[in-house]
Amino acid sequence: MTGVVQWAEKDLTGVTFDSPIDVVGLLTMSDEGPRPRLPRIEVDAAVSVREDGNLTRGRALNVSQGGICIECPSELTIGGDVVVTLPGLTPIAGVVKWKSDSSYGIGFNRTLALPELVRWLQEQQLEERRRTVAAD
Numbered sequence: 001m002t003g004v005v006q007w008a009e010k011d012l013t014g015v016t017f018d019s020p021i022d023v024v025g026l027l028t029m030s031d032e033g034p035r036p037r038l039p040r041i042e043v044d045a046a047v048s049v050r051e052d053g054n055l056t057r058g059r060a061l062n063v064s065q066g067g068i069c070i071e072c073p074s075e076l077t078i079g080g081d082v083v084v085t086l087p088g089l090t091p092i093a094g095v096v097k098w099k100s101d102s103s104y105g106i107g108f109n110r111t112l113a114l115p116e117l118v119r120w121l122q123e124q125q126l127e128e129r130r131r132t133v134a135a136d
Contacts, residue, residue, distance in 0.1 A: 001018075001021060002017070002018045003016055003017035004016050004046060005020055010100065020130070021114065028084065039064055040062040040063065040064045040069070040094050041062060041063055041064065041121060042061065042062045042123060043061065043062060043121070044060070044061070045059065045084065045087070045124055045127075046058075046059065046060075046062045046085075046086075046087060047059060047068070047070050047072075047084060047086055048058040049070065049072065049076065049082050049083070049084055049085075049106070050082060050086045050095075051076055051077065051080050051081070051082045051117055052067055052080070052084045052105060054074070055076035056072050056073070056076070057073025058060055058070045058071050058073070058074075059071045059072075060086060060126055061103065063086075063108055063112075063117070064067075064112075064115075064117075065108075065111045065112045065114060066107060066108055066111055066112070067097070067105060067106055067107040067108050068084060068086075068094075068105075068106050068108070069095065069103060069105050069106075070084075070103065070106065071102050071103050071104075071105050072102065072104065074098070076096045076104050077096060078096050078097070078098065079095065079097065080096045080098060081093070081094075081095060082094055082096055082106060084093070084106055084108075087096045087114070088120055088123050089112075089120050090116075092107040092108050092109075092110070093107070093108070093109045093110070094108045094109055094114065095107050101126060
């Protein structure tokens with residue numbers, strides 16, 4: 001894909017592609033061939049994770065339709081079943097896939113619907129802008 005950057009603001013960039021692209025098609029998983037890794041979006045949001053009745057709170061570092069990377073002080077079990085809750089999203093069941101220091105990768109049991117993820121990301125951007133304006 002080729003395109004032209006139209007604007008840039010902090011960590012965001014707007015691109016006009018040279019030809020139309022099928023965004024949903026690019027993000028939709030196919031039953032044929034290898035499963036591509038879904039695009040990850042960096043975030044900084046509160047998150048809670050419930051595993052076997054234990055609730056831990058932390059920060060979401062990045063999210064995709066297929067999973068999330070979180071940082072939390074509590075130990076989670078690799079292979080453990082968890083429920084991830086992000087403010088403004090329906091709780092999502094998943095499995096802890098990996099650990100690195102205090103970060104964990106969690107794969108969702110279902111693909112997060114693209115419109116739901118986009119809506120949540122837009123809400124996160126608005127909240128970040130509100131915090132920035134309030135701090136100035």
